[in-house]
Amino acid sequence: MNKLVVVTGASRGLGLAIVKQLLKHTVIKYDVLAISRSKSDELLQLEEEYSTSDKRLHILNADLLKLNNIQALCTKMVKDYGRPYALINNAALGFDGVLATMHNSQIDELLSVNVQAPILLSKYLLRPMLLNRKGRIINISSIIAKTGFNGLSVYAASKAALEGFSFSLAREVGKAGVTVNCVAPGYMQTDMTQSLQGEKLESVKRRSPLGRLATPDDAASAVLYLLSEEANAITGTVITVDAGSTA
Amino acid sequence: MDIESIIRKTLLEVAEMADCTLVDNIDEHTVLLQSGLDSLGFAMLVAQLEEDLAIDPFSEMEMAVYPRTFGEFVAVYRQSLSQRD
Structure with a gap:
């Protein structure tokens, strides 16, 4: 049986x-x-590609800023598609600018x-994972959570919060066979990091x-890798x- | 089946799933934390009841409420079901 994975912020990057x-x-x-929140051309293309075979990709439009809708969204997902194996919390905003302004x-x-x-997506999608006695939650952090970066203090705070959340949740749900980890990418060339250009980019x-x-x-x-069976013993990390930037 | 029987049945199933041994003779005065089910087990109980009954009284409430006894736990579900009907 196929494993169902929920990915947020799936349209880009x-x-x-x-x-x-x-x-x-x-x-x-x-x-x-x-x-x-919106369907990118690339995501639409994928949808077309995978709707002709065995319909393995389903796209749900949702604005995660509307926190009050998250429980209903999760209930609908479980009802329509079954209990998920994993949740990848990837969606994020990346406003940059000095805090003072x-x-x-x-x-x-x-x-x-x-x-x-x-946190809310984890709360509600964790429940079916507990009942399955198996699951994966992967939170996308950033190296900024630990290194800091000029103009990204709030973003850094949000990623550090996500890491702290993951460590504690890993302790809470490990007994039920659910692992909780973070992946912290460095600077990647995506829409979110468009502002990092020129000499600054070359220097990184x-x-x-x-x-x-x-x-x-x-x-x-x-x-x-974290989704795989080989990562069964990895949690809370x-x-x-x-590419070694923080080595 | 009335809601108390449904909760009792689910409690037994979840206790087995969570490797918990329930105390004998759980009645309305039994303190939940002394019932033998641990906190993760209670999360599983709420999750299973949500799947079966399509309600989550604890999320629907305006204020955080934590029932202390089995009787209070059943009452929370009974009230939520009556509001739905």
Whole structure:
């Protein structure tokens, strides 16, 4: 039987890379519930590709900023598609700007989408995993959670919160066969990091031991590993995928 | 089947699933934390009841409520079901 994986923020960047790798995986067959606020062209193309075969990709439109809708969303997912094997909390906002002039509404939105939404999704999708006595929760963090970065203080706070959440939740649910981990990518060239350009970008690349940035595919591979049976004994930890930048 | 019987039946199933040994003669005065089911077991009980009854009284409540006894736990579900009907 195929394993059902829920991926948030699936339309672009790392989320899309994760969805693609899940669908292409040959050893384990995954069905994917891709949650996104809007459908990107690439996601639509994938939907077309996988709707002609055995319909392994389902796309649900949802705005995770609407925290009050999350329980109903989870209930619908379980009712319509069955108990999920895994949840990948990837959706995030990445406003940058110095704190002193960041608007309070942006701080509020960022913490809602990056922290509260993954906590609520975990709460409600964890329940069917507990009943299955098996499951995976993977939270996408960032190296910024530990290193810090000028202009990303709120984003950094949100990612550090997600890591702290993951460590405690791992202790809570380990007995039920559910693992909880984080993947912390370094700078990747995605829509979210568009503002990192020119000399700043070159400097990040130069300082990396591998002389390059990690790609969304590199980070997605770490997620796929954590989903596998081989990662059964890994819980409450962070896998950094940054081409060595923080070494 | 009335709601108390459904909860009792589910409690037995979940206790087995969670490897917990329930105390004998659970009645309305039995303190939940002394029933033999641990906190993860209670999470599983709430999850199973949500799947079976399509209600989660604890999320529906405006305020956080933690029933202390088995009787209070049943009452929370009974009230939630009556509001749905």
